Amino acid sequence: MSDFLLGLVSWPLAGLGCLFVVSGALGLVRMPDLYTRLHAASVTDTGGTLLIAAALLLHAIFTFADPMAAIKLVLIAGFTLFTAPTASHALAKTAMLVGQVPLDADGKPLLDSPEAASRLARSREPVEHGSVGGEEGS
Amino acid sequence: MSSATLMFGTLVVALLVTMMLTLGRALAGPTLFDRLLAVNSFGTKTVLLIAAAGFLAGRPEFLDIALVYALINFLGTIAVLKYFELPDAGSSTYREDDY
Numbered sequence: 001m002s003d004f005l006l007g008l009v010s011w012p013l014a015g016l017g018c019l020f021v022v023s024g025a026l027g028l029v030r031m032p033d034l035y036t037r038l039h040a041a042s043v044t045d046t047g048g049t050l051l052i053a054a055a056l057l058l059h060a061i062f063t064f065a066d067p068m069a070a071i072k073l074v075l076i077a078g079f080t081l082f083t084a085p086t087a088s089h090a091l092a093k094t095a096m097l098v099g100q101v102p103l104d105a106d107g108k109p110l111l112d113s114p115e116a117a118s119r120l121a122r123s124r125e126p127v128e129h130g131s132v133g134g135e136e137g138s
Numbered sequence: 139m140s141s142a143t144l145m146f147g148t149l150v151v152a153l154l155v156t157m158m159l160t161l162g163r164a165l166a167g168p169t170l171f172d173r174l175l176a177v178n179s180f181g182t183k184t185v186l187l188i189a190a191a192g193f194l195a196g197r198p199e200f201l202d203i204a205l206v207y208a209l210i211n212f213l214g215t216i217a218v219l220k221y222f223e224l225p226d227a228g229s230s231t232y233r234e235d236d237y
Contacts, residue, residue: 007141014145018152021183025159028179034171037163041179052149052186056193063142069198076185076205083212087178090216094223095171 006062010055017051020044033103034095042088046081053077096121146194153187174218181211 027040053073060069099114111117157180164176185208192200 003141007145011141011145014149018149021156021186022152022159024179025156028163028176029159034169034175037172038175041175045179045182049182049186052190055145055149056189059142059145059193060198064193064196064198066198069201072198072201072205073189076189076201076208079205079208079212080182080185083208084182087212087215090219091171091175091178094219095169097223098171100169100171 006058010058013051013055013058017048017055020048020051024048032107034100035092035102038088038092042084046084049080049084050077053080093121143194146190149190150187150194153183153190157183157187170222174215178211178215181207181214185211 021044024041024044027044028037031037031040053076057070057073057077060066060073096117099118101109101111101114101117104110111120160176160180160183164173164180167173167176185204188200188204188207192198192204
């Protein structure tokens with residue numbers, strides 16, 4: 001592949017990856033509470049890693065002609081694809097369990113108490129729409 | 139400067155800026171989970187930074203280190219979370235079905 005074609009494909013991938021990663025960090029800094037920060041950071045982490053790894057992968061194959069590097073990049077991308085959502089899920093679940101109450105759009109707590117959050121995290125029942133806050137628990 | 143070198147340089151700079159912002163959240167974060175989230179995110183960015191810096195230096199062998207760092211980062215986050223989820227894990231009064 002010519003250098004021009006390689007740049008034409010890898011530059012947009014790298015640029016989009018940079019955009020994802022930087023916007024995720026901005027969300028992490030500016031979002032109002034833990035769960036919104038988690039949302040901003042986790043989605044862009046996975047997406048940005050995949051895009052940047054894809055850009056590097058093209059260069060590993062065509063610029064460096066190094067098959068081992070390509071395999072390792074695929075491993076890193078695949079591993080991130082599995083672990084980043086897992087870590088986010090574990091973080092949100094533990095935060096609920098310990099009693100971090102999510103806020104709504106006006107900055108008011110969505111649940112009555114830390115105990116309600118903890119109970120919600122422990123229950124294995126799906127949450128009905130609108131029933132967050134639990135009439136039976138308030 | 140070739141187009142590829144410029145691209146790796148751009149990636150490194152963008153990742154460094156991102157890591158500074160993330161570090162700000164890790165230092166400021168009001169709760170433990172904010173800090174943990176920031177540290178986890180910082181670790182992911184470190185993996186990418188090592189990879190991009192390795193390519194910038196023309197030595198893709200740095201990917202070995204990035205791969206190991208990705209594994210450690212995930213295990214570290216899960217281990218700390220497990221500790222805060224089950225503070226008494228391993229004690230004589232610990233029950234598996236507590237949660």
